[in-house]
Amino acid sequence: MKFDTARLIWIIGYLVLAPFIGGLLEGFDRKISARMQRRVGPPILQPFYDVQKLFNKQTIAVRKTQFSFLIAYMVLMIFTGAMFFGGVDLLMCFFVLSTAATFLIFAASVTNSPYSAIGAQREMIQMMTYEPAVLMTAVGFYLIRGTFDVDRIARAGSSAIVVLPGFFFAFVFILTIKMRKSPFDEAGSHHPHQELVKGITTEMGAKNLAVYTITEWYENVFLLGVVGLFIVNRNPLSYIGAIVVILLVYFLEILIDNASARVRWQTMLKMTWGVTLLTAGVNLMMLMLIYR
Amino acid sequence: MATVIPFLILFPLVMACLMFVIRNNRVRGVAAYLGSVIVMIGVGVLVVQWFLAGAKPVELFIETEVADHVILASEIVLMVVVTCLCFKYKKYWISLLSIVPTLLIAYLELFGPEMEPTYHIYLDHLSILMCLIVGIIGGLIVIYAVGYMHGYAHHHSEFQDRRYYFFMLLFGFLGAMFGFVTSSSLLWIDLFWEVTSIISFLLIGYTKSSEAITNSFRALWMNLLGGTALAIAIAYYAYEAGTVTLQQLVFEGSVGSNIALLPVVLIAFAALTKSAQLPFSTWLLGAMVAPTPSSALLHSATMVKAGIYVLFRLAPALSGRTSGLMVAFVGGFTFLAASIMAIAQTDAKKVLAMSTIANLGLMVACAGVGTAETIWAGIFLMIFHAISKSMLFQDVGATENTLHTRDLEAFHGLIYRLPFLAMVQFIGIAGMFLAPFGMLISKWAALRASVDERNILLVFFIIFGSAITSLYWTKWMAKLLEQSRAPKVKDITKLNEKISLGIHAVMMIGVCLLFPLLSSSYVDPLLREMFGNAEQVLPTATLVVLIVIILIVFAVPAVSMAFGENTRTNIKPNYMNGINDGTDYGFISSYGEVQHMHVSNYYFAHVIGQRKLMLPSQILSTVVIIGMICVILGGVL
Numbered sequence: 001m002k003f004d005t006a007r008l009i010w011i012i013g014y015l016v017l018a019p020f021i022g023g024l025l026e027g028f029d030r031k032i033s034a035r036m037q038r039r040v041g042p043p044i045l046q047p048f049y050d051v052q053k054l055f056n057k058q059t060i061a062v063r064k065t066q067f068s069f070l071i072a073y074m075v076l077m078i079f080t081g082a083m084f085f086g087g088v089d090l091l092m093c094f095f096v097l098s099t100a101a102t103f104l105i106f107a108a109s110v111t112n113s114p115y116s117a118i119g120a121q122r123e124m125i126q127m128m129t130y131e132p133a134v135l136m137t138a139v140g141f142y143l144i145r146g147t148f149d150v151d152r153i154a155r156a157g158s159s160a161i162v163v164l165p166g167f168f169f170a171f172v173f174i175l176t177i178k179m180r181k182s183p184f185d186e187a188g189s190h191h192p193h194q195e196l197v198k199g200i201t202t203e204m205g206a207k208n209l210a211v212y213t214i215t216e217w218y219e220n221v222f223l224l225g226v227v228g229l230f231i232v233n234r235n236p237l238s239y240i241g242a243i244v245v246i247l248l249v250y251f252l253e254i255l256i257d258n259a260s261a262r263v264r265w266q267t268m269l270k271m272t273w274g275v276t277l278l279t280a281g282v283n284l285m286m287l288m289l290i291y292r
Numbered sequence: 293m294a295t296v297i298p299f300l301i302l303f304p305l306v307m308a309c310l311m312f313v314i315r316n317n318r319v320r321g322v323a324a325y326l327g328s329v330i331v332m333i334g335v336g337v338l339v340v341q342w343f344l345a346g347a348k349p350v351e352l353f354i355e356t357e358v359a360d361h362v363i364l365a366s367e368i369v370l371m372v373v374v375t376c377l378c379f380k381y382k383k384y385w386i387s388l389l390s391i392v393p394t395l396l397i398a399y400l401e402l403f404g405p406e407m408e409p410t411y412h413i414y415l416d417h418l419s420i421l422m423c424l425i426v427g428i429i430g431g432l433i434v435i436y437a438v439g440y441m442h443g444y445a446h447h448h449s450e451f452q453d454r455r456y457y458f459f460m461l462l463f464g465f466l467g468a469m470f471g472f473v474t475s476s477s478l479l480w481i482d483l484f485w486e487v488t489s490i491i492s493f494l495l496i497g498y499t500k501s502s503e504a505i506t507n508s509f510r511a512l513w514m515n516l517l518g519g520t521a522l523a524i525a526i527a528y529y530a531y532e533a534g535t536v537t538l539q540q541l542v543f544e545g546s547v548g549s550n551i552a553l554l555p556v557v558l559i560a561f562a563a564l565t566k567s568a569q570l571p572f573s574t575w576l577l578g579a580m581v582a583p584t585p586s587s588a589l590l591h592s593a594t595m596v597k598a599g600i601y602v603l604f605r606l607a608p609a610l611s612g613r614t615s616g617l618m619v620a621f622v623g624g625f626t627f628l629a630a631s632i633m634a635i636a637q638t639d640a641k642k643v644l645a646m647s648t649i650a651n652l653g654l655m656v657a658c659a660g661v662g663t664a665e666t667i668w669a670g671i672f673l674m675i676f677h678a679i680s681k682s683m684l685f686q687d688v689g690a691t692e693n694t695l696h697t698r699d700l701e702a703f704h705g706l707i708y709r710l711p712f713l714a715m716v717q718f719i720g721i722a723g724m725f726l727a728p729f730g731m732l733i734s735k736w737a738a739l740r741a742s743v744d745e746r747n748i749l750l751v752f753f754i755i756f757g758s759a760i761t762s763l764y765w766t767k768w769m770a771k772l773l774e775q776s777r778a779p780k781v782k783d784i785t786k787l788n789e790k791i792s793l794g795i796h797a798v799m800m801i802g803v804c805l806l807f808p809l810l811s812s813s814y815v816d817p818l819l820r821e822m823f824g825n826a827e828q829v830l831p832t833a834t835l836v837v838l839i840v841i842i843l844i845v846f847a848v849p850a851v852s853m854a855f856g857e858n859t860r861t862n863i864k865p866n867y868m869n870g871i872n873d874g875t876d877y878g879f880i881s882s883y884g885e886v887q888h889m890h891v892s893n894y895y896f897a898h899v900i901g902q903r904k905l906m907l908p909s910q911i912l913s914t915v916v917i918i919g920m921i922c923v924i925l926g927g928v929l
Contacts, residue, residue, distance in 0.1 A: 060862045062876075063775060067861075071852040075844055089834050091736055096841055099726050102766055109770035112705075112876055113866035117774070117891040124766050125894070131759030139743055139751060148740070202867055273756075281752065288746045 022217020166283025545609025584689025705776020
């Protein structure tokens, strides 16, 4: 494996900046959501204040082991992102991503709490729901570029989205699930006054919740990185385009979040698999005819 | 080598007779230990000799006049036994599936065309690998079985204790398996094939309960149907080509000879029945009534792999042809359908059975595509699956002996109640689907290969199948971890069971760590033998990444566990949306009474259960198989 300096800078950049970018995005998310609901909203830096506060709180937990699982979740998630920005195998990134998610499920399951458990069960359903679209994305890149290596995909002559519009749509569609946005926030909700309470995070407090939140930031940056991968090519200007697209996608997720109510998970499953087959699937079929 | 192979085939048969004769349980147990250790040593000697001889394909036994007669006689004996049993239980028509092929083979041997003299035993990387799997895993399962059957006989006093019979069958099976994977003469393969089918049938019927008998006959007719297809293939090929060597058949098939088309598709069909692919999956599910060692040995680790082994052999002849498409479709579809049905199972053994069918499906699909890449994936799937499933079956059996149930819901918090068994389950399941364990790497390679081959259906099957696979495994693992207030139970697992489980766990982790080495030093040469030239499937970069992930997955929970022990944590009860009654397992309702609560997994049995999905899947796969065979027949005739 050739490990050039540029890749190393990307990795370090991800490790250091991702939590800030993720936190800032969440800050904007809360602000924009508030404005959509005609509220003033918290300051942009509020997510950082929240996490800082969580770290300073007394450690209260239902089970001690939960922390270990959350740490494993975090490390694997950071590793996923580092792999991605380090330019290695995209499909392998996605496999590690699902292993990381498994540890989150364990962290929720060890509690034996009813709300946490229902959140964990639904998280598994969510994983099953988004996994095809995620794997499909890797397949799409492989088909047109002949490699799973992010590094080589990013250095192609043209933007992948030109030939992979269906895959792009499917991936953006499952982002709603991955980012825990309504209408697909089945496993956990941001607002505790519901039948789910807070779902998968119900029993996470203080340090544990802080670790969880930071991991989500890392994850979001990684996922948005995958969105960017659809745009970038050899031309440095494409990176600006990628950032614009990422911000648009993020805004779209906020809009959807605020404009919809949670659906039943059965609906989520059917819709997502349907969309995956109709967009990515049809796109794949056409590509297979072209790229013989 | 010319002595070790007959020894590996005959010694287990001698052991089988011994097992039947010795009626003292303790003495028989010791004999079984010795026997299985000798079998393992025998395999070791074979492997060493073969490597010292240069690790090249070896052809043995050209003059086999006597052996041929013995084999024919054994076939006829088997036919008589099966016919008698069929008449005893009034399943008359099933006997036809034994009589017709046996008479066909007998006619071929006695009055058929003169075959040119050729070798009967063929040893290459693939057969040595199979010998290793059969020898090591089979030997360990026999050791495990001595302890397990002791417990089984005590808990199931309603059934007659026929352990002598059980161990006879286990050893007999090992002998047959060695014969099967080393033979190159299709006539020999046919006999060993029938023997494994019949032993499986007898083991399923071990308890003689009415359910066991029904299930055993279902397994029998399905497997014998495959045997019939095999016999027809052999007869056809012998008359057309004047030889009955598997290697010759594969060669002719790979160069596109018309003679080979029909035998290849018939043998592939036989392999589908053996590997419990749709529409024949039901026999494997029914086989779960048998005592656990037989489920571990026959119905997941070795016998069902016989079908896979044959398909791997045929792969060059399947690749890129209609027969290959058929096999790949059936395999991929079975992977998807069985994975869905596995979600709905609450019986741990049934989950394992469904997942076995699903994984066999993936291997079958790999063989059907039949390129070097997919065979690489298939071989690794086979190795990892054999170790991991054998371990899981044994573990579930031991857990059942202790808990008296194998309902997944009863495994709630097993890690606190039966730490050793739960830990082994955890490792086994991790091996089945988590990164960085081997199954996932194989899926990676299989997915890539199916894109390379532009097989879009297979891409869909693998993608949706793996997404579903992770659901039923994750919820099982989560179940083990959930906090439980049920009292600790005394682990009555015997030492020999623990030894077998422990060795399996070590093998599992060892194979995970060493698999890059295994890939370059063993599987790559295997592929070169099969395809002439084969490049490295897994890029080095991916390998490096994998090793790092392995380190993380093992190190992080351990380190943070050690770190977490020292931090002061205020432990509080769960949130119950009402007053927690203090135990974490109940809350005080608005009537002021304590309401108990139980956290359960999702199953959706009424939506995606076996009852709902099995029949439609069987119909679809039957239609595809019949359609494809018609197309192939149309091409030949």
